[in-house]
Amino acid sequence: MKDIHKSSKKDLYEAPDYFLVDDLLTEEHKLIRDAVRTWVKKEVSPIIEDFAQRAEFPKHLIPGLASLGAFGPTIPVNYGGAGLDYISYGLIMQEIERGDSGIRSTASVQGSLVMYPIYAYGSEEQKTKFLPKLASGEFLGCFGLTEPDHGSDPGSMITNIKDMGDHYVLNGSKMWISNSPYADIAVVWAKDEQGIIRGLIVEKSMEGFSAPEIHGKWSLRASATGELVFNNVKIPKENIFPNISGIKGPLGCLNQARYGIAWGALGAAMDCYDTALRYSKERMQFGRPIGGFQLQQKKLAEMITEITKGQLLAWRLGVLKNEGRATPAQISMAKRNSVETAINIAREARQILGGMGITGEYPVMRHMMNLESVVTYEGTHDIHLLITGMDITGLNAFQ
Structure with a gap:
């Protein structure tokens, strides 16, 4: 295997939970999330800056993602999936994107855009031929x-x-x-x-x-x-998929991916906030930590407020998804809100870190650049706004 450069800097991430959202999760949810969090700290954080700097895909992470159940978490076990609910799926995406949006993209595409359509629209032969190999990471899609x-x-x-x-x-x-x-x-x-x-x-x-x-x-x-x-x-x-025709086919896949992003982007936001909060307590200026100054506290207070709102929105969306009641418009709203929250928090966190914020010593600038793609793919920021607009007015602004 190619030599993989690992950073000696320890991942000190502590997830923010200001409104005790953990109380809304089952023990299984928390076990799944914590397993992914541990894996990200061990396998992703030490190497991701180096791979990002070199613009190289860390392909060696694929077996680990598969072992976590990150490929097709909601696909039934008999096809190689993990058979989990949608809140579990969201939490997995949150933790992976906390590590890096690109790694979450790999998992999202595999599960939501490749395995999901094969499962939802494919023949039994297609399901048995492809899904187990995609779930195990033997195939990438x-x-x-x-x-x-x-x-x-x-x-x-x-x-x-x-x-x-x-x-x-x-x-x-x-x-x-x-x-x-x-x-x-x-x-x-x-x-x-x-x-x-x-x-x-x-x-x-x-x-x-x-x-x-x-x-x-x-x-x-x-x-x-x-x-x-x-x-x-x-x-x-x-x-050929036998059980679908028309634009509703690909849009159904995009809804699955957008749901994962609604959780995932919050992971990037949480990492930026946690980094900025820790830095504000350690960085001394004018004889005291910069976290003691009003403007820095304003930034941090607004960050945690927006993260908390996003967490509650994502959790409620997960409940609706589990019940089969989540609408495409609700998913669009959550995707748009989470990405906007994350990109704003990344920019504010970069300011708190000052000059250090642009270096690979901290993850903030990498998250910020990644989120510039997340804000565009699976439906642009403006398109999701128009989806909400059409849903509430009944009038189509696309044409």
Whole structure:
């Protein structure tokens, strides 16, 4: 194995819980969360700054993520999943993103955007063939929806499939695809000859399929991002999802991912707050800790207030999700709120840390840069605002 550089700096993270939200969790929830937290402290925190600085994906973490049940936490056990509820899923994403948004992206894509559609829309043969290998980390998957010219308007995609009798032929391309350079399979959305969106599974070995990596990112630098290019790729008919057609297919997947982000982004916010709080008690200026000055206390008090509101919103959303009552609009609101909370807290924490805030000695700047992607993917900040607007007015501002 490649030499993995580990930091000697100890991860001192202590999770904030100002309104005793832990009391709302079951013992199983807390055990799952604490197991992931321990793993992140041991395996992610010591190496993540180095991988982010070098813009390299720490692929060696995949077996550990699988062993935690981070790949498809809510997928039934008989398909290799962990069979957990949605609050457990949220807590897992929170703890992983506390370590790094890019690592959480890897887990989110695998579980919500690859395993979920195979489970929800796939044939029994597709489920048994792919889900156990994805759950174990033997296979890595990616999700192809966004195109170079079609992001917030996925219904205008031009990637297409043509029926050739005993198989389909796939042509087109997808952009900004997490995991794609390392993926063994891709869940891809394309239009058939009638213009109907269909889902299908593309396998790495298929001729005409390539996944070039995107370089030069300032965000999610420890995550692998690439394209998907399809040049007359022959797709067996058994690789088409039989139980879904239309835009509702990919949107159903995005709802799963957005739910995970609603919890995950709060993890990044909590890490920034915890870092800033500890630093404010240790950093001396004018003969006393900077945490004793009013402006620093204002920043910290506002941070913990917004985190607490986000925790309660995420918890309530998890309850509704477990009951099958969470709406796409509610998920959009929570995703948007959590990411806005996190990105604002990262920026304020950076100010508290002063010049040290821009270095890899602390995680804040890395979180801040990562969140610039999280605020855009799985529905941009503005799109989620319009989803809420349409939900409360009944009027569509998209058209």
